[in-house]
Amino acid sequence: xxxxxxxxxxxxxxxxxxxxxxxxxxxxxLAVINLSHGAVFMVGxxxxxxxxxxLDAPLWAAxxxxxxxxxxxxxxxxxxxxxxxxxxxxxxxxxxIATIGVAIMVTSSSQGLFGAEIRRFPEETLxxxxxxxxxxHVRVLEIAIVAIAFLLMAxxxxxxxxxxxxxxxxxxxxxPKAAYLMGINVEGLFHVTSxxxxxxxxxxxxxxxxxxxxxxxxxxxxxxxxxxAVIILGxxxxxxxxxxxxxxxxxxEVISKAYLSSQMGDAVAFGLLFLILLVRPSGLFGRVLExxx
Amino acid sequence: xxxFNDFWSTYSTLVFTVGVHMLLALSIWxxxxxxxxxxxNAAFMGIGAYVSALLTLNAGWAFPTVLLAGGIAPALVAxxxxxxxxxxxxxxxxxxxxxxxxxVRITVLNLDITGGPEGLNGIPLATExxxxxxxxxxxxxxxxxLRRSKVGxxxxxxxxxEIAARLMGINVNRYKLLAFVLGxxxxxxxxxxxxxxxxxxxxxEYGFEPAVDILTMAVLGGTGSLxxxxxxxxxxxxxxxxxxxxxDFRSLVNxxxxxxxxxxxxxxxxxxxxxRAFFRKGGQA
Numbered sequence: 093x094x095x096x097x098x099x100x101x102x103x104x105x106x107x108x109x110x111x112x113x114x115x116x117x118x119x120x121x122l123a124v125i126n127l128s129h130g131a132v133f134m135v136g137x138x139x140x141x142x143x144x145x146x147l148d149a150p151l152w153a154a155x156x157x158x159x160x161x162x163x164x165x166x167x168x169x170x171x172x173x174x175x176x177x178x179x180x181x182x183x184x185x186x187x188x189i190a191t192i193g194v195a196i197m198v199t200s201s202s203q204g205l206f207g208a209e210i211r212r213f214p215e216e217t218l219x220x221x222x223x224x225x226x227x228x229h230v231r232v233l234e235i236a237i238v239a240i241a242f243l244l245m246a247x248x249x250x251x252x253x254x255x256x257x258x259x260x261x262x263x264x265x266x267x268p269k270a271a272y273l274m275g276i277n278v279e280g281l282f283h284v285t286s287x288x289x290x291x292x293x294x295x296x297x298x299x300x301x302x303x304x305x306x307x308x309x310x311x312x313x314x315x316x317x318x319x320x321a322v323i324i325l326g327x328x329x330x331x332x333x334x335x336x337x338x339x340x341x342x343x344x345e346v347i348s349k350a351y352l353s354s355q356m357g358d359a360v361a362f363g364l365l366f367l368i369l370l371v372r373p374s375g376l377f378g379r380v381l382e383x384x385x
Numbered sequence: 386x387x388x389f390n391d392f393w394s395t396y397s398t399l400v401f402t403v404g405v406h407m408l409l410a411l412s413i414w415x416x417x418x419x420x421x422x423x424x425x426n427a428a429f430m431g432i433g434a435y436v437s438a439l440l441t442l443n444a445g446w447a448f449p450t451v452l453l454a455g456g457i458a459p460a461l462v463a464x465x466x467x468x469x470x471x472x473x474x475x476x477x478x479x480x481x482x483x484x485x486x487x488x489v490r491i492t493v494l495n496l497d498i499t500g501g502p503e504g505l506n507g508i509p510l511a512t513e514x515x516x517x518x519x520x521x522x523x524x525x526x527x528x529x530x531l532r533r534s535k536v537g538x539x540x541x542x543x544x545x546x547e548i549a550a551r552l553m554g555i556n557v558n559r560y561k562l563l564a565f566v567l568g569x570x571x572x573x574x575x576x577x578x579x580x581x582x583x584x585x586x587x588x589x590e591y592g593f594e595p596a597v598d599i600l601t602m603a604v605l606g607g608t609g610s611l612x613x614x615x616x617x618x619x620x621x622x623x624x625x626x627x628x629x630x631x632x633d634f635r636s637l638v639n640x641x642x643x644x645x646x647x648x649x650x651x652x653x654x655x656x657x658x659x660x661r662a663f664f665r666k667g668g669q670a
Contacts, residue, residue: 185422
């Protein structure tokens with residue numbers, strides 16, 4: 093029984109980590125708490141669903157389309173809203189509120205367009221294969237979700253650690269001004285970051301949509317809370333922290349739901365968070381970065 | 386008076402809600418005026434609502450004492466969590482207070498005395514229009530006096546530059562705690578008022594979204610004055626009602642207004658200097 097729960101936890105945790113990765117990337121590079129990340133996540137799953145049901149696209153193509161659509165939305169938000177605020181040097185509270193506005197607009201539009209009811213991928217489009225490992229019932233879908241999430245995260249890690257682009261992004265995270273003086277195209281990389289983060293969020297949306305097979309306009313809210321929890325846990329702006337925090341939250345949630353009551357799981361998670369913030373506000377792995385606007 | 390009675394019987398709940406939201410916006414203005422980005426006000430409102438409703442339902446206290454208790458309970462909670470929480474600043478404080486809000490919400494969701502997810506039903510109607518009006522006036526008057534007092538100037542100094550304020554001999558920690566506790570008190574009273582005209586309260590009303598909504602109201606209206614938050618609360622509460630004909634799309638307008646104000650009116654809608662300049666130039670901003 094425990095092994096089965098561990099598999100569920102791994103699946104859920106890897107999607108949380110993927111979602112939180114985009115969230116923390118934007119915070120690290122742009123210093124913005126992007127509260128529209130949950131709405132972007134929701135858009136990803138609707139786009140994939142539309143591609144599968146309307147155009148009979150295969151799942152991989154639907155996922156790609158969802159990533160492009162969500163990424164485009166993220167880019168649009170950055171160009172139209174966050175950039176003017178950067179130019180104006182607005183205090184950090186202001187971009188966060190602007191992204192709340194975006195989240196409201198996007199959620200309300202999809203509710204108007206698709207209705208509030210739960211949408212599902214047609215059964216025949218999902219990989220139905222499964223097998224047993226010992227006593228554990230493994231769905232191929234779950235394996236695929238974990239594999240995709242970890243693959244994307246690995247690509248991001250390697251990009252950030254090993255490439256010129258990654259070095260430039262890390263320089264911006266330290267200080268955009270200094271990075272600019274070193275000849276880095278800071279604005280361009282802000283756009284790239286917004287696109288990549290939103291695309292990762294959109295893919296996370298598709299993966300959750302496939303795992304639970306229930307898509308609603310409101311599905312972005314709970315995961316946004318989880319995302320906030322994960323980046324506090326792992327340290328805000330910390331990539332490695334997002335991975336470990338995401339997996340940890342997935343495990344905490346599944347295990348406490350299985351062995352405690354379903355609601356107490358969240359209470360334990362957020363209570364823990366509250367404590368961590370009091371004792372170690374920088375998160376388990378992060379450093380406190382004070383950046384004055 | 387015929388039309389007024391018609392209007393009142395249809396819209397009194399809406400008017401009450403506007404009043405309560407104005408109180409909430411003022412409560413977050415208080416912490417913002419001290420430079421604290423605290424998002425605990427929805428939780429404080431919830432504590433006030435539940436404490437007051439339980440006192441009315443189970444202990445049968447009189448309404449004024451219930452209101453007072455609804456304010457004092459969250460103020461005490463603020464006092465207890467204030468010392469550790471207020472060591473944090475900026476976004477960390479925002480996150481910690483959001484996490485605190487989730488802890489409160491989930492606790493209420495799981496307790497038996499609070500009715501769990503179903504909430505509390507059948508709270509007797511006790512709030513009247515003049516209660517809300519009077520308390521709003523008191524809050525306005527009190528906060529306006531506070532702004533011009535030594536305390537208000539200390540808040541402003543802390544908001545502008547905490548280190549400089551400390552060097553000027555201002556006891557920064559104590560003033561921050563004062564703002565946090567007073568904000569909790571006002572939010573708690575708003576919650577108690579709210580519980581006694583909606584008949585019904587549930588944990589859902591005090592979670593993440595309301596916390597963010599309250600902040601949004603204050604920032605939309607403008608935090609430079611007391612009028613701003615009240616105006617923002619009025620607009621964000623009434624707009625969805627006025628836009629009912631848009632059905633599912635109506636909150637789209639709320640979001641768009643928010644984005645546009647943030648982009649084009651950096652100090653919020655209510656900015657006396659800009660409005661005066663607008664009229665002096667004969668309508669050309």
